[in-house]
Amino acid sequence: MSAQRRAQVLLAILAVALIVLPFVSGSYVLSVATLILFFAFTGQAWNVMMGFAGQLSLGHSLYVGLGAYAAAGLFFHYGIGPWAGVWLAIALCVVAGAVIGFLAFRFGISGVYFALLTIAFAEFTRIGFDHITWLGGAAGLFIKVEQRDTWDLLNLRGTPKMFYFVMLALAAGAFAFCTWLLRSRAGYYWQAIREDEDAAQALGINTFRWKMLAVVISAAMTGVAGVFYAFYYNNLFPEQTYHISRSIEIILGPIIGGLGTLFGPILGAAVLTILADSITEIMAAAGIEVPGVKQVFYGLCLLVVIMFLPNGIWPAIARRLGLKDK
Amino acid sequence: MSAVNGSPILEVRELDLYYGDAQALDGVTLAASEGEIVAIVGSNGAGKSSLIRTIAGIETQRRGMVRFRGQDIGGLPSHRVCELGIGQVPEGRQVFPSLTVRENLEMGAMLRRARARLAQTLEEIFELFPRLKERERQPAGTLSGGEQQMLAIGRCLMGQPELVMFDEPSLGLAPTIVQEVFHTIRRLHERGLTIILVEQNVAVSLKLAQSAYVLENGRIAMNGTGAELLADDRVRQAYLGL
Structure with missing residues (x-):
């Protein structure tokens, strides 16, 4: 069997498993699975910027938050459903990403300084949103929880199973989209920029334009995740939504799974979420309560992966399975 | 100098480049005719790479002019410059x-x-x-x-x-490989490419070049044919250690 064939078979098995899962699992497993898919999606989005184009963002919570607040605000005040709100979310994230990208790339801010800029934007948005009373301010914005036993896809109100399938569709869509992106001309240019930006520029690649495209696509995708976040959790606090720890959570999956790979963000999200949740469960069962244990655990995971699998888990597994993932 | 061979394909006039307050190029003027090899030699930090990067549109000059086939390209972004037919083999x-x-x-x-x-x-x-x-x-x-x-x-x-700028192509290579690189450059010249060759390997590049410039502290200190500079006492002392 060729590598491509094997990859297709494995993907098909995974797809079937993910579709069957909610019918055989309990509500706890379903919630963990939904969370995994959420991080698989955001990881995929972040990976477009960092993994493909080599631009480190440590402020992706900004786009989650903007997307979440945009859709939730429209729904809360005007009863406009998320399928309309998602377009506002995308538009806001595109504008925010374009502003950050323009400031950075136009004035030659790169590397660590670029990362700092992304943090700064997320941070002052967090503080700013504390004072926007129209969106609940620091006290939070709450969407009414209702109709938990039926599916209202139009308004994204329904059972956990519905949310699971929505998130599954989003994650699958992101995977397909990123596969296509990586093989497109843009994907080609991004890899050149990631590997050696000076050389890319010397070859006549308009690095400014392609870096901007990466940021804007990544921001828009993350904004979509934000819309889901708002309607899944039904409450938004600037302190949580925009917090830097949320940005870190987003980037851990793709780093541990494999930067720049297509399957790495998915695998990384699964490994991290499952392990972190088990640890929390075990600790709870043992009656030990230590705040921040999840963060310590994330740190340990990162350490282990950096030491033993500096390219992430997925490339190592892919090699074992005789697969290619570019 | 090289303009005697006809109108130059590349013309650089009175180019000043600054990095912040530090001046990297000071009134650099040079020309390359179609199909010739132009060597730019000089020590580390003389401004050779800065010159190439300015012509390529990666740096923007403060004063002066760059013309390619009669068209003013000073200030064009690098991807536009490449599109006109100026290639670069970076350091x-x-x-x-x-x-x-x-x-x-x-x-x-x-x-x-x-x-x-x-x-x-x-x-x-x-x-x-x-x-x-x-x-x-x-x-x-x-x-x-x-x-x-x-x-x-x-x-x-x-x-x-149509014009290729080489930035230190022999840097860090074994002597036999260096020969091979220079051999390749000669072959490209024979195919009619115009070549700007920035090198620390002064002897070889002056032998190869039809015209040559010595860059010192961002200024053109000397220019002439490759053979003339090769015979010049100051060049022999400063760069060839003779």
């Missing part, structure tokens, strides 16, 4: 290490001027550098230093440039 080779040899080469042909003839140019490059053909599917990072330099040259040629 230190700078191949894309995890992309294959073939992908590296294809990346060089993404310019509008070169895209349509990609397959044909690729064949020509493989003819010029058979070793690249053998290593077509290998990641570029696994190539030897000499092979990487060939790849960097081939990648630049994929963009079908």
